[in-house]
Amino acid sequence: MTRKIPESTVRRLSHYLRSLEGFAGESGGTVSSEELAARGQTTAAQVRKDLSHFGSFGKRGLGYRVDELRARLRQILGLDRGWRVALVGAGRIGLALFEYPAFETRGYECVAIVDADPQKIGQKWGRLTIRGPDELEGLIRDLEVELVILAVPAEAAQEMAGRAVEAGVKGILNFAPIRLNVPPRVPVEDVNLVMELEALSFAITQGARD
Amino acid sequence: MTRKIPESTVRRLSHYLRSLEGFAGESGGTVSSEELAARGQTTAAQVRKDLSHFGSFGKRGLGYRVDELRARLRQILGLDRGWRVALVGAGRIGLALFEYPAFETRGYECVAIVDADPQKIGQKWGRLTIRGPDELEGLIRDLEVELVILAVPAEAAQEMAGRAVEAGVKGILNFAPIRLNVPPRVPVEDVNLVMELEALSFAITQGARD
């Protein structure tokens, strides 16, 4: 019942959860797949199929109980617990992420910051002190870090990723524009801003050609 | 020959281009699909199929001429020209993007910044002055802005997007965690940082269950 979930399904689940937060107690505490599909750019059938991968928690003729579904989605996405995160790379992007309020409200807590720039080491962001790159493994182990946000230049990314994995990190959010080489048990999500812009200009160029 | 290109293909093209920049003049000026596949986490057949969507510009028995392929990819992705970009939302994320060097080297030039915060209006970032939100349409028209980077809170995103489209913008890079409602002729790329983290914690939770 719960094997081999497509990546796209996971993304949609994430959306459903956000939508649900929109109409918390609204409409008697239930939503139909139809309503959920409306916000979210998808179809009712898709919503139902997505959810059905994880069991059946709707009532026929009625829909889904908002609070119940929300709790279930949080559980599925692993948000029913906290996640300890280390930020590797204290540049502009690192800062933007560090101060991004949505992270903490979802249970992602930044517990360490590492940067290679000697000027930055020792500086404080909030109540955290920026550490040197050689302390990475120690921090990960001592603070029981599970997730790493990699926001360093491409040249440094592979080494840092390898060391983080070695130290026991379980997942990596990678902002460097390279494909990281890590063991398959460690999931990596890539965010590549240039690529997004290129996809845009491609779509525009292509569309204009019609 | 060039109709209905999958999104995933576009992403890979972007990768190929970056790889190509890696071995500029190397190995006699040619690459095989095999070599290209090696960096890039894909297969030789995939590379060839991706490229074949746009014509056939390889030499059998030899491979692809590096400089030629690079030029072709740049053209396909719409990078053989400049793009005028407006930044809407001058928060942390906006700043990080504004100062991201890779954008300019790819031909994306930020020509205007808009923010709703009266404290920020009038401030200068580099040689640009931050403008008020009511100036959005005028700036887009006067400066011939084609792309908008939307980095505002979710509540403001839809309105700004609508107005930008109305003023003639051709594509939107959206950082707000909502699905924008815009006419289909205007492509939108979403970057949703929370969603990426959720995909990670899902993968970890799910994997651990085995």
Add this chain to the structure above:
DNA sequence: CTACTTTTGTGACGCTTTTCACAAGCCCGC
């Protein structure tokens, strides 16, 4: 000029994901 090696371009195949359609289930009113 021919035989041989290499690597592309592409139709056919197979898997994954989405869409469709409908029986099964649930609530409500009477």
Add this chain to the structure above:
DNA sequence: GCGGGCTTGTGAAAAGCGTCACAAAAGTAG
């Protein structure tokens, strides 16, 4: 407690993508 109106859950069909295998070029050596 029975019938009618909704909405779910899910097999089956369709579409979308990736993989495979191989014929068609291009270059090279003899």
